[in-house]
Amino acid sequence: MSAITLSLVVAGLALIGWLTARTRAAGFRTGAQRFSSLPTHHGWYVALWTVIPPLVFLVIWAAVSPAMVTDAVLTNPAATQLPPPGFDRASILSEARELGAGRAFGAFNETSRLLAPAYAAAQSRYDWIATALALLLAFAGGAYAFTRIRPGFAARTRIERIVMGALLAASLIAILTTIGIVASLVYEAARFFSVVPITDFLFGTHWSPQVIDPRDPGASLGAVPLFWGTFFIGAVIAMAVAIPFGLMSAIYLTQYAAPRTRRWMKPILEVLAGVPTVVYGYFAALTVAPAVRDFAVSIGISWASSESALAAGAVMGVMIIPFVSSMADDSLAAVPSAMRDGSLAMGATSSETIRKVLLPAALPGVVGGVLLAISRAIGETMIVVMAASGVATLTANPFASTTTVTRQIVDLLTGEAEFDSPKTLAAFALGLTLFVVTLLLNIVALRVVKRYREAYE
Amino acid sequence: MSNEPKMTARHVNVSYGPKQALHDVSIDIEQDKVVAFIGPSGCGKSTFLRTLNRMNDTVASARVDGDIRLDGQDIYAPEMDVVQLRARVGMVFQKPNPFPKSIFENIAYGPRIHGLATGKADLDVVVERSLTRAGLWNEVKDRLTDSGTALSGGQQQRLCIARAIAVDPEVILMDEPCSALDPIATAKIEELIHELRGRYAIAIVTHNMQQAARVSQKTAFFHLGTLVEYGATSDIFTNPVQERTKDYITGRYG
Ligand SMILES: Nc1ncnc2c1ncn2[C@@H]1O[C@H](COP(=O)(O)OP(=O)(O)OP(=O)(O)O)[C@@H](O)[C@H]1O
Ligand SMILES: [Mg+2]
Numbered sequence: 001m002s003a004i005t006l007s008l009v010v011a012g013l014a015l016i017g018w019l020t021a022r023t024r025a026a027g028f029r030t031g032a033q034r035f036s037s038l039p040t041h042h043g044w045y046v047a048l049w050t051v052i053p054p055l056v057f058l059v060i061w062a063a064v065s066p067a068m069v070t071d072a073v074l075t076n077p078a079a080t081q082l083p084p085p086g087f088d089r090a091s092i093l094s095e096a097r098e099l100g101a102g103r104a105f106g107a108f109n110e111t112s113r114l115l116a117p118a119y120a121a122a123q124s125r126y127d128w129i130a131t132a133l134a135l136l137l138a139f140a141g142g143a144y145a146f147t148r149i150r151p152g153f154a155a156r157t158r159i160e161r162i163v164m165g166a167l168l169a170a171s172l173i174a175i176l177t178t179i180g181i182v183a184s185l186v187y188e189a190a191r192f193f194s195v196v197p198i199t200d201f202l203f204g205t206h207w208s209p210q211v212i213d214p215r216d217p218g219a220s221l222g223a224v225p226l227f228w229g230t231f232f233i234g235a236v237i238a239m240a241v242a243i244p245f246g247l248m249s250a251i252y253l254t255q256y257a258a259p260r261t262r263r264w265m266k267p268i269l270e271v272l273a274g275v276p277t278v279v280y281g282y283f284a285a286l287t288v289a290p291a292v293r294d295f296a297v298s299i300g301i302s303w304a305s306s307e308s309a310l311a312a313g314a315v316m317g318v319m320i321i322p323f324v325s326s327m328a329d330d331s332l333a334a335v336p337s338a339m340r341d342g343s344l345a346m347g348a349t350s351s352e353t354i355r356k357v358l359l360p361a362a363l364p365g366v367v368g369g370v371l372l373a374i375s376r377a378i379g380e381t382m383i384v385v386m387a388a389s390g391v392a393t394l395t396a397n398p399f400a401s402t403t404t405v406t407r408q409i410v411d412l413l414t415g416e417a418e419f420d421s422p423k424t425l426a427a428f429a430l431g432l433t434l435f436v437v438t439l440l441l442n443i444v445a446l447r448v449v450k451r452y453r454e455a456y457e
Numbered sequence: 458m459s460n461e462p463k464m465t466a467r468h469v470n471v472s473y474g475p476k477q478a479l480h481d482v483s484i485d486i487e488q489d490k491v492v493a494f495i496g497p498s499g500c501g502k503s504t505f506l507r508t509l510n511r512m513n514d515t516v517a518s519a520r521v522d523g524d525i526r527l528d529g530q531d532i533y534a535p536e537m538d539v540v541q542l543r544a545r546v547g548m549v550f551q552k553p554n555p556f557p558k559s560i561f562e563n564i565a566y567g568p569r570i571h572g573l574a575t576g577k578a579d580l581d582v583v584v585e586r587s588l589t590r591a592g593l594w595n596e597v598k599d600r601l602t603d604s605g606t607a608l609s610g611g612q613q614q615r616l617c618i619a620r621a622i623a624v625d626p627e628v629i630l631m632d633e634p635c636s637a638l639d640p641i642a643t644a645k646i647e648e649l650i651h652e653l654r655g656r657y658a659i660a661i662v663t664h665n666m667q668q669a670a671r672v673s674q675k676t677a678f679f680h681l682g683t684l685v686e687y688g689a690t691s692d693i694f695t696n697p698v699q700e701r702t703k704d705y706i707t708g709r710y711g
Contacts, residue, residue, distance in 0.1 A: 336554070339557075341512065341515065341550065344543070345510065346620065346621070346624065347541065347542070348540070356566065357566075361557045
């Protein structure tokens with residue numbers, strides 16, 4: 001039975017359960033007696049008990065059944081011809097599975113052709129088992145629920161609890177996925193660090209993953225130039241653009257702009273935040289980078305790179321302006337207006353009031369916003385993939401080219417190296433480092449902002 | 458001292474957008490005296506007080522007509538410098554609003570922006586004098602670097618008064634300065650007003666009849682945006698001319 005038929009049958013069972021339970025519960029109502037649950041609640045209670053057990057079962061089944069099918073196949077006599085566990089064995093088995101399921105038509109491998117029928121048989125056997133178990137569970141769940149409904153039964157509260165459980169499961173999935181991602185990152189990074197000493201990686205100043213000496217892979221996998229490049233582009237150049245412009249636009253919008261101006265200007269700034277980063281990327285690569293280079297050449301820096309740190313960083317800064325501006329806007333707006341009135345009543349001008357009272361008062365919020373902005377900037381990928389260089393150089397010259405962590409991750413993973421070479425694994429180590437740094441930045445920033453909010457509550 | 462009033466207001470009308478909040482108010486504020494503005498909530502006391510130092514300028518919808526003079530000089534004249542005006546006519550708000558800076562910096566703020574004190578020594582003198590006049594010096598002299606917001610409500614309000622005094626104003630406007638304070642802190646502020654009288658012209662908005670009677674020499678009663686009666690405090694409280702004033706003072710409405 002296919003998955004669709006199975007779901008339809010279960011849904012049908014649920015519907016039957018819903019109808020019978022409702023009818024039965026409707027019969028409870030006699031006279032003026034009041035029950036906590038309406039007949040529909042009883043109906044839903046039974047329906048949910050029909051659907052959820054097979055659903056949970058199928059989710060678990062999807063996770064464990066492939067291994068069971070493979071185990072069954074390995075009992076086949078042809079399996080003795082398989083190579084020992086490893087990459088080849090896995091690829092022959094997966095080929096056999098595809099053949100057996102009819103998704104592939106030719107086989108490279110004699111063994112996989114022999115094993116294919118065994119796969120098909122095992123798969124269909126287990127599918128039948130799964131279907132039977134799912135239907136049995138649906139039926140059992142529904143029947144159990146049906147026996148429980150009686151006049152005083154609080155079906156309504158049970159449903160409430162089930163709904164809450166479903167919502168909790170939904171939010172847990174997001175968290176668990178993140179944990180899973182982090183775990184795989186840590187796992188792969190650990191494999192990397194078993195080959196390359198962590199000190200070489202964190203403190204080495206030479207990065208050239210194209211040529212790795214197998215006897216000393218750490219010598220060409222020192223990530224300091226990448227860390228520096230990331231910091232230079234994301235935290236120095238980008239912030240040199242984003243902080244002043246973002247702050248000034250926030251000050252203008254909160255303190256000077258007439259409500260009418262603010263009404264159209266603020267949404268426009270917010271729309272800027274929604275421009276796809278790839279658009280900024282080609283703006284940086286095609287427009288800004290050549291312009292920066294021409295400018296540098298015109299002032300006598302003949303060696304200026306057309307993949308300069310300045311171009312990538314400046315465009316990244318522009319991208320982040322709306323973000324800084326809206327954080328600063330919120331912080332300034334959170335300063336009580338009594339503060340502003342107090343200063344104005346002392347005879348201070350608007351700009352004195354902003355500089356000496358409002359900005360200092362809003363500073364923690366602004367700083368928190370800037371930290372969040374930095375954490376976004378250093379994780380930003382598209383702009384640097386398009387506009388920054390792939391070559392790691394340790395330089396503080398904005399007209400020279402530099403690379404970033406994100407850019408290198410892309411380069412490493414889109415290359416042709418095998419999956420478990422130090423070169424590929426280095427991408428995970430970089431990813432983990434980036435993750436840890438942005439996580440710390442976010443934690444600090446959110447704390448600062450939260451403290452600040454509390455100060456004015 | 459001359460007998461010329463410190464400030465004069467003639468035929469003042471104020472509206473917020475289409476809504477008129479004050480109708481044809483005329484009043485004199487005398488040097489050496491404390492004048493109390495009383496009246497039911499929403500009658501326009503704060504609005505009137507804020508016309509006297511042009512704080513209504515900060516409200517986009519507010520429109521002020523009429524003639525208001527400080528020492529005979531029209532404060533709404535185009536050549537009037539608002540910064541100067543507000544240095545001469547200080548203001549204390551209903552809710553204490555110290556800046557989130559140290560006590561010292563709170564007081565030094567005004568003198569700095571108006572260039573009244575140069576150098577640390579000068580500022581020290583101004584800060585001590587202002588805090589002393591506001592009756593706060595002994596309580597805070599050992600903790601001038603603490604944040605102004607860490608003081609108690611009553612201390613914060615006296616800090617705000619000290620802050621206003623620090624720029625040597627001629628008039629001090631107070632909008633319900635005690636309404637957020639307990640009776641002891643209130644008594645201290647009232648005592649302070651007594652001491653400040655004579656040095657500054659003071660206008661105070663209050664909802665508390667006893668307070669008006671205690672601290673002021675003249676009282677103005679507002680109702681529904683008009684000035685109903687204005688006269689010596691003793692007359693207003695013992696022998697009001699207008700029926701409405703009498704009703705309000707005796708608590709028949711309010
Ligand atoms: N910023 C403003 N915008 C619009 N209307 C305002 C504004 N400020 C005051 N008003 C209106 O003007 C009228 C007078 O207000 P005002 O604050 O002067 O009253 P008040 O006598 O000080 O009252 P209270 O004793 O409650 O402080 C009220 O009707 C009020 O709604
Ligand atoms: Mg008021």
